[in-house]
Amino acid sequence: MSITKSYSRPLDFKNGRIEMSYGAGGRAMAQLITDLFAAAFDNPYLAQGNDGALLPMATGRLVMSTDSHVVSPLFFAGGDIGCLSVHGTINDVAMMGAQPLYLSAAFILEEGFRFADLKRIVDSMAKAAFDAGVPIVTGDTKVVEQGKGDGVFITTTAVGVVRDGITLSGDRAQPGDKILLSGTIGDHGMAVLSQREGLSFDAPIVSDTAALHALVAAMLDCGASLRVLRDPTRGGLATTLNEIAKQSGVGMLLNESSIPINQPVEAACEFLGLDPLYVANEGKLVAICAAEDAERLLDVMRAHPQAKEAAMIGEVREDAHGFVQMTTKMGGRRIVDWLAGEQLPRIC
């Protein structure tokens, strides 16, 4: 007696949609994993096909970080939820001064979600991971009923290693330190928002989503005494600086004129009544470094393709109240406070 290999119909990447069975643990799910995820993310660790990935030992201290992504719209100028979920988590690890090594990815798919969109997202993740040199070594998929998700949610986790002698932490900023920013602010948030609101501007606003570990490596290699690295994502530059000020028990004084911003982003913020200091970035970092090394570090950053517009935007000061203050373009002073509630367009 011979056993005939059962035929399975290929996934319909053109017109197909996610059904509940793709999360049920049966053949349909196995097929989705092999034909879509494994095919796109292909690497020897994932190919082991076990419940967990068996990874070689690395030397140094481990860093691990996880992040869920729920962006809407899923596709926006300059990226999509796929590459965003890879970049975001790599960056969180990189901000610890670590070399990111591996990623995991978990998907929550909504019943009825189009295969074509899912494939586009998965391909984008695969490309982002490949370009960054950080493989996706394990993952998971669940399907929820229609109406219980927003198309797709993606959670990624990254693991990396920090070499000895590097200690970056939000509580290390000291009075006198300089604050450096790797480029323009608000690009990601305004790209997503202007897409969502159907706004169009003369020059398109493009998300800055990018993996920053190569830039971080260059900054670490130059030997400047770096104290803190952070990527100002949700809540924007203002929130990130307030977090650092609080952790370190210091104040800050920024100079508004030196904070780089693209014209269309500024115009869009103006139109919607938003303050760009609070708008999300996905490919920028803030560095706090000892004053004597600041110029040198700035040169290194500007020489890197991801930080050509890097700028020194202020300094750390002694302040028992932990105020982040700013000299405005007009020459007056203001606080750059924590965000209260959601930042919403004003009405009048």
Added chain:
Amino acid sequence: MKYVDEFRDGELAKNISANIAREANPAHAYRLMEFCGGHTHAISRYGLADLLPASVRLIHGPGCPVCVLPVGRVDQAIRLATEAGVILCTYADTMRVPASNNLTLMRAKAAGADVRMIYSTQDALKIARDNPTRQVVFLAIGFETTTPPTAVAIKQAAAEGLKNFSILCNHVLTPAAMHAILSVQGGVALDGFIGPAHVSTVIGSQPYEVFASDYAKPVVIAGFEPLDVMQAILMLIRQINSQRNNGRATVENEFTRAVTRYGNLKAQQLVADVFELRESFEWRGLGSVPHSALRLRAKFADYDAELRFNSEYVAVPDHKACECAAILRGEKRPQQCKIFGTVCTPENPIGSCMVSSEGACAAHYSYGRFREITQ
């Protein structure tokens, strides 16, 4: 859009600031009220107080739509959402205004009421079209700038025969509030007004002439950009100086790029078609002010949520410790409220002035509170 930066040039600001310092007589006080929350926001956001000599003092006015809405009005909206079961549509800021029983529209929403945050009246109309079996009420608030879009929505609803749409009308009038401020017995002493920007594009500069002629208060209409405000302050100082040499107060227009003497006649006509004056309306801070607000005309009465749902306004006093009323009259500053920055913060506002970014308390908390605390 190059437009934005032109009006935020730090060098120009320095020049105007130097002129102000030179021309303001240090022996005199220049007490200037910026009527609009938009100006309050710009002044705090750019730290303009640092560019003015001690003799020039800016006093925040009542021109913040969310701030002047009394508790009882928010209660009405909450009751419509919770008791009448309507879909209540509102602008974002209004969601967080404290109302009776420790409620806000936001908390009512969390407890199950159908409250939806919208960006424009068109969103409210769309919700009404999409939910033909539900009643949809738009909480209409604001000064003369936000009234025309509400009028458009009412006309559209009438033209479409949209039966499930109505508004809770709280549209108020700027000149009436200025009258009220100037007529408070023992109220704030003022030497001039920075006149509204956007409001004036609609109503023009003419409605302010009475404040110059009858109250001898100079008015300078200013745009919302920081340089506009600085320039208007300089113009006011010049007028006040000339007044002190027997000159006369006038209405001047710094915002000529957008404001004319008679304003936008088309918008005014549209508003007059749809709305009529209320005999009186209660404001937070100013109390009952005659002819200071609008309601729908009889021919659009079908779209009046107060009539449709028999919803009555019940006056409710503010929180005991809250000084919003005195602040909205210009008599106190936010930092004079005992619970400013302690019990009352933007995360947990006790009064309406801490809610909107245009509110005096929120603006001072978010941008200026370091002034009392440090140095």
